[in-house]
């Protein structure tokens with residue numbers, strides 16, 4: 350589902366920039382669930398932003414869902430992004446849109462019919478338990494509620510690759526459990542999932558193969 | 573529940589407010605309309621001055637009453653050839669009085685009233701034609717020493733003046749267009765800057781460059797179209813007044829120039845306003861809209877290149 354070969358990334362250019370990732374090689378198959386582990390500053394978010402096509406690797410080879418990213422045309426990258434769902438560490442909800450419109454955004458960009466969009470949004474918001482907050486603005490929600498909106502927006506278009514950066518850090522234990530159950534269900538249905546966290550408790554509770562980073566280096570890739 | 577269609581987070585009515593840009597475009601369209609009107613008027617006047625009644629050719633026949641090479645007098649023979657040549661509107665032989673009035677300054681200087689005068693024929697040609705040069709050999713044959721002078725000094729000067737006025741108008745229009753492009757670019761950049769987070773987000777959700785550029789461009793294109801419409805409408809009364817003042821100078825016939833104006837007839841207005849001017853006023857708003865649309869497309873696409 351995605352392959353990295355000898356990938357490096359530096360913020361602000363290769364020479365003078367801060368090296369965030371060095372010589373990472375990875376191969377993750379379809380339907381796999383992987384933890385992405387490492388201490389703060391290890392490069393977890395940086396790796397996810399390469400996988401979500403937010404930044405281009407400074408060096409190396411990146412292939413996602415069969416598309417060689419470094420050589421792909423812009424329009425093909427845009428199409429590829431529609432098959433990748435991301436829950437960002439900082440949520441990235443648009444403050445001037447309602448919760449409904451935030452969650453509907455990916456479907457609107459794919460020009461889906463409005464009644465189909467309404468149906469999908471209501472279903473997913475019911476699942477995350479926020480079906481009565483559709484008209485609220487994101488800033489009127491608690492941190493955990495915002496995180497659940499961000500999760501809903503990432504899964505609503507059934508991406509083939511789902512990336513989540515600390516998706517449980519604002520959730521309580523029960524909600525975190527529900528989220529993990531959903532991740533496993535999606536993986537069973539063929540979604541490839543990578544979840545970054547430095548929450549050891551949840552990793553112990555839900556054991557799965559892990560990619561471990563330290564100082565931008567891959568220290569362990571075990572199944 | 574009714575939800576507005578374009579809730580894609582770009583919030584363009586905030587990013588590109590609907591007052592500032594149309595007002596600027598209207599002001600620039602107004603200036604462009606005035607400049608273009610000046611150019612069209614200069615063109616119209618130069619047409620008349622260089623090809624119309626302003627162009628006069630004089631034919632001088634020395635010894636007019638001497639016998640011609642064929643039969644009759646020299647002046648009669650010359651008049652016969654000139655008057656029947658195609659492209660000649662009128663050929664009028666100046667009377668002695670007219671001639672003396674014309675030559676008064678020189679005659680007074682020499683103080684000799686009995687100087688033998690040549691006959692002078694004033695030839696008005698059909699606008700746009702210059703029939704005299706081909707006639708020269710025939711005139712020379714019947715009346716050797718005949719002198720044909722195309723009085724083009726003034727019409728040449730006027731044509732040069734009109735040409736430079738047209739060049740100025742063109743330059744003004746080019747400058748206005750350049751400023752308009754810069755304004756559309758600056759407004760678009762400011763809009764992109766205020767919505768950069770939303771743009772980055774929808775970009776990462778898979779929005780195409782063409783989608784984002786299209787959304788900005790249709791907004792700017794619409795605002796520019798509205799502005800252009802405003803500018804055209806604002807310029808209309810002034811151009812009508814100017815056309816009315818200019819009508820006597822650009823009318824092709826004297827009858828048209830002195831005929832009383834029927835102020836209530838749209839036809840009469842349409843007659844005095846050059847058609848080119850009307851077309852220009854109609855073309856201005858779409859031109860402004862298209863210019864805004866293209867500028868914005870290019871600006872947004874260039875800006876989006878910073879995102880991978």
Ligand SMILES: Nc1ncnc2c1ncn2[C@@H]1O[C@H](COP(=O)(O)OP(=O)(O)OP(=O)(O)O)[C@@H](O)[C@H]1O
Nearest residue numbers: 360367369387388389390391392393394395396547
């Ligand atoms: N925008 C940026 N500009 C420059 N350096 C950055 C930027 N973002 C991250 N870094 C640096 O890159 C390195 C990796 O950061 P990254 O955010 O990937 O870590 P992380 O593993 O996600 O940490 P955390 O667990 O705290 O989220 C860090 O040293 C960080 O300081």
Ligand SMILES: [Mg+2]
Nearest residue numbers: 393394438514
């Ligand atoms: Mg991080």
